[in-house]
Amino acid sequence: KKLGLHEIRKEFLSFFQEKEHLVLPSFSLVPKNDKSLLLINAGMAPLKPYFTGIEEPPKRRVVTCQKCVRTGDIENVGKTARHATFFEMLGNFSFGDYFKKESIKWAWEFMTERLEIPVEKLWISIYKDDDEAYEIWNKEIGVSEDKIVRLGKDDNFWELEIGPCGPCSEIYVDRGAEYGCENEDCKPGCDCDRYVEVWNLVFSQYDKDEKGNYNPLPNPNIDTGMGLERITVVLQDADNIFEIEPIKSIVKRVEKICQVKYGTDNKTDVSIRIITDHIRAITFMVSDGIIPSNEGRGYVLRRLIRRAARHGKLIGIKENFLYDLVDEVIKGWKEIYPELSEKREQIRKIVKIEEEKFEETIDQGINILKEHIEKLKKEKTNILDGNTAFKLYDTYGFPLELTKEILEEEGIKVDEEGFNTEMEKQRERARKAREKEDKNAWKLDFTAELGNLKTNFIGYDKLVSNSKVL
Numbered sequence: 319k320k321l322g323l324h325e326i327r328k329e330f331l332s333f334f335q336e337k338e339h340l341v342l343p344s345f346s347l348v349p350k351n352d353k354s355l356l357l358i359n360a361g362m363a364p365l366k367p368y369f370t371g372i373e374e375p376p377k378r379r380v381v382t383c384q385k386c387v388r389t390g391d392i393e394n395v396g397k398t399a400r401h402a403t404f405f406e407m408l409g410n411f412s413f414g415d416y417f418k419k420e421s422i423k424w425a426w427e428f429m430t431e432r433l434e435i436p437v438e439k440l441w442i443s444i445y446k447d448d449d450e451a452y453e454i455w456n457k458e459i460g461v462s463e464d465k466i467v468r469l470g471k472d473d474n475f476w477e478l479e480i481g482p483c484g485p486c487s488e489i490y491v492d493r494g495a496e497y498g499c500e501n502e503d504c505k506p507g508c509d510c511d512r513y514v515e516v517w518n519l520v521f522s523q524y525d526k527d528e529k530g531n532y533n534p535l536p537n538p539n540i541d542t543g544m545g546l547e548r549i550t551v552v553l554q555d556a557d558n559i560f561e562i563e564p565i566k567s568i569v570k571r572v573e574k575i576c577q578v579k580y581g582t583d584n585k586t587d588v589s590i591r592i593i594t595d596h597i598r599a600i601t602f603m604v605s606d607g608i609i610p611s612n613e614g615r616g617y618v619l620r621r622l623i624r625r626a627a628r629h630g631k632l633i634g635i636k637e638n639f640l641y642d643l644v645d646e647v648i649k650g651w652k653e654i655y656p657e658l659s660e661k662r663e664q665i666r667k668i669v670k671i672e673e674e675k676f677e678e679t680i681d682q683g684i685n686i687l688k689e690h691i692e693k694l695k696k697e698k699t700n701i702l703d704g705n706t707a708f709k710l711y712d713t714y715g716f717p718l719e720l721t722k723e724i725l726e727e728e729g730i731k732v733d734e735e736g737f738n739t740e741m742e743k744q745r746e747r748a749r750k751a752r753e754k755e756d757k758n759a760w761k762l763d764f765t766a767e768l769g770n771l772k773t774n775f776i777g778y779d780k781l782v783s784n785s786k787v788l
């Protein structure tokens with residue numbers, strides 16, 4: 319069935335409504351009363367009080383389509399087929415009501431009967447010791463043994479320091495060998511784009527105490543999450559999440575603005591995809607009341623706007639363009655999220671001011687570069703050291719290409735090896751910070767990632783601190 323993004327969302331919500339779930343609208347991207355979390359990153363995040371029992375849920379069965387932001391995935395955006403910083407997560411939830419058997423049965427029914435995904439394409443992962451899940455998948459659903467992969471705690475066990483926790487089971491779709499990698503052991507869990515993880519079922523069945531004991535919960539919970547963009551890609555046999563509407567319309571608009579054809583050069587394509595992804599995150603974040611600033615959520619937003627603007631420069635866009643692109647996002651999602659149209663003027667204004675500020679930063683960088691050029695000329699050398707080039711990149715948002723272009727006119731080269739070394743060091747720092755975050759995707763803890771953002775973009779902080787912040 320070649321359903322579109324909006325149609326699949328509707329199918330999902332009505333499917334679970336038929337199974338007596340209460341349909342709740344997406345919560346804001348800004349968490350309420352939750353200091354552990356910067357931005358909502360999963361469907362279950364805003365429902366946490368119902369899982370911990372702090373609040374009484376309006377119904378024991380709930381279904382949502384939740385706006386999510388995961389900047390921890392930012393390095394993958396535009397490169398893998400399946401990662402976005404902003405995405406929508408479909409999820410069905412049971413607060414002490416139904417459990418493993420029903421959630422597996424319904425997930426399978428939705429995938430194979432409602433969406434009509436061929437059974438041969440589906441793979442399952444379970445937590446290595448979860449024999450109960452294995453029995454259900456194998457005996458009751460009839461998934462063959464060779465299509466059930468057992469994964470370890472890192473991948474398939476969800477837990478916080480203490481409190482409700484439990485094993486997960488994931489549904490993967492095999493998109494075929496053409497998406498595969500060299501790895502002989504390529505199977506669900508592999509990093510490549512062949513087996514796409516679409517749905518994660520979390521069986522929170524234990525209560526972990528301070529001593530690390532896992533005590534079985536009398537009324538275990540169900541928490542599931544399925545990426546709406548990913549399942550749409552699968553259903554439409556699209557190459558990646560940028561090939562499906564309405565996301566594709568944003569790509570086309572960017573293509574028009576930069577006047578470079580999409581699909582001709584991988585580097586430009588990555589930039590176009592990054593801009594497309596980030597403008598979605600930006601528009602939705604501002605519509606939920608976030609404004610660019612030097613800390614917290616505002617800082618994430620500032621980083622996204624500047625990163626998108628930087629990629630705009632990379633592909634030759636001279637004028638401010640992001641504020642205009644906002645309309646494309648609004649057009650695509652306004653029926654589902656009325657806050658987008660309601661805040662249109664405000665979103666455009668906020669994005670425009672931030673773009674202009676970034677322009678100033680770039681100007682400062684150009685002045686610094688000019689000083690270096692003078693100095694090099696006096697010293698009669700024609701190579702700019704990698705460290706300086708990296709600083710221009712890191713602090714003033716100068717892509718290496720831009721630095722090279724300016725220097726070329728003066729007959730000066732860049733020590734690219736030196737630049738790459740600095741870049742590698744930076745990546746390593748970011749990777750370490752992210753590693754922690756990745757493991758915590760379901761743990762709702764973004765502090766590690768926040769630290770990572772801070773070191774990356776400290777330069778902007780300094781630079782914009784005396785200019786007017788909104």
Ligand code: ATP
Nearest residue numbers: 391400401402405515516517518543544545548759
């Ligand atoms: P992956 O391993 O592919 O990074 P994940 O295990 O981190 O995904 P979960 O935390 O299990 O993802 O989230 C539930 C579902 O949300 C995933 O199965 C996937 O369909 C979707 N999802 C997760 N991260 C992203 C993302 N960055 N962009 C789009 N969809 C995502």
Ligand code: MG
Nearest residue numbers: 473488507515
């Ligand atoms: Mg995963």
Ligand code: MG
Nearest residue numbers: 488515517518
């Ligand atoms: Mg997962």
Ligand code: MG
Nearest residue numbers: 388391756759
């Ligand atoms: Mg992930």
